[in-house]
Amino acid sequence: MKILIYSTKDFEIPFLEKANSDVYHIKYISERLTSKTAILALGFDAISIFSADDASSKVLELLYDFGVKYITLRSAGYDNIHIKTAKKLGIKVAHTPEYSPNAIAEHAVALLLALNRKLIISQQQVTHYNFSLSNLVGFDLHNKTVGVIGTGRIGKVIAKIMNGFGCKIIAHDINEDQGFTKQYDIEYLTLSDLCKQSDIIMLSVPLNSETHYMIDADLILLMKRDVYIINIARGAVVNTSEIVEALKWNRIAAYGSDVYEYEDNVFFYDRSETKPNDKLLLQLIDLPNVLITPHQAFATKEALTNIAETTFYNITCWQQNKTPANELTIELVR
Template sequence: MKILIYSAKDFEIPFLEKANNDIHQLKYIPERLTAETARLAIGFDAISIFSADDASSVVLEKLKDFGIKYIALRSTGYDNVNLKTAKKIGIQVANAAGYSPEAIAEHAVALLLALNRKLILANQQVSSYNFSLSNLVGFDINKKTVGIIGTGRIGKVIARILHGFNCRIIANDIYEDKKLIEEYDTKYTDLENLCQQSDIIFLSTPLNSETHHLIDADLLQYVKKDVIIINIARGGIVNTKDIIQALELKRIAAYGTDVYDNESEVFFYDRSTNKPKDLQLQKLIELPNVLLTPHQAFATKEALTNIADTTFYNINCWQKKVPSKNELTLELVG
């Protein structure tokens, strides 16, 4: 099978090569999938895309015209793919589900620890031979109330880790996880109550029409003034404008995020000599109580191995005409 790998990054190519094992003919390009770059898929059977690629209806229609039959996502989330259109026109789509929830959850906790214990500021001060502790006071995570919005694979691991910190765990999800309730004494509650009680809030829910801008000015009025919010899900889960305003007005203590709602064409690229004209992003970067990382939570050897293996498991299933367990369009193609 001939496969075009969109948004290919140098650090992931060795993992993809190993997983392919010389079975398929691959071509790597750094370009994102867009309406303009869809034409690059002419002559290929399948494409592989990442979270910043655009697989909207218009793009999918073009890909279908260009002969693409399969799309293998190198991510768990698929909010960038119009599955309804894919099903309608007969393009099969599969994701890399659950490639390493540990990698994502551990990064979420790293953001929390770095913000709480002022590690970035401490490093900056020490680099200037300033060893004062005046600006470096944090708090014990021990016995704090942690609210987890979204208790899927990643949320479960966050709960497990924070239970190890002796935290009280509360959660919000459309499905209550009995294992979390039994093993970690997790209490499920509504969003308003979770915000009122939590000292720390983790966002680990998928992005969809129900969760878009879930965290906005209306919900932020319920949170504690010293709350730390960690977003490990998608940038669109929060209304970034409202988050910035809450930070500036000291309605929340800090915001740690590995995602940003306008990260396309910015994250994963070196923009140091061609800075994006995004005032909102600039504000996030400049705020002292924000820690922004460039969507790097998945960047561990274990996660990259699992992503590559799952990507080619899906492709091999398609070649063999057997269902993939990660198929997102299975009911259409049968």
């Protein structure tokens, strides 16, 4: 089986090489999958894509014409691939659902701590020998109310960590895990009630039609003015322009995010010489109460190992005419 890996990052290759162990013929390319680069998959049986790749219906139809039979995602989320079209075309698709919830959750907490304790401002001051504390006052996390929106694998780890800080945890999810609530004394609330009560809001939901722009101006009006919002879900879970306006007018205190709704062709690349023409991103970066990281939450050795191993687990299952546990197109393909 010949495999083309799109959107390859240099730091991924050693992990992928180790997981492959010279079993399959692999070609690595840095290009994103788009309608223009789909032709590069000609002659390959399988491709691997990442979260920024475009596997829309149009692209999938091109891949089908080029002979691609299998797609394995090096990500848990799969909002970038049109699963229904893949099913109709008979292209089997699998993802990497459990590569490391700890990596993502820990990064969410890192964003919160860095914002709250003004670590970026502090470091900038110290490099100029300014040791004043006037701009560096934060707050104790102990006894604060943390609202976790989305209590899947990542949301559960976030709740566990924040419970360890002595926070009160409230949550919102379409699927309530009652066993989990008892273990950590968590209360499930409506989305509006969670927004009203939370000192800190953590977003860890998948992006779909229900969660697109879940956090908008109307919900922001319900929140406390000193609320901190941390987004390690997907960029379009929040209405970014309305978040920016709320920050400008001190309607919310701070925003930390590892994702951005227009991150395609920006995040994962060095754009220092060719800065993106994105006024909204520029506004976010320039705000003093915002911390943006370039979708790096998954970038730990453990997570990269799991991603690589799951990638080749999926491929090996298909090679052996078996169904991987992570297959997303199982219903119509069997």
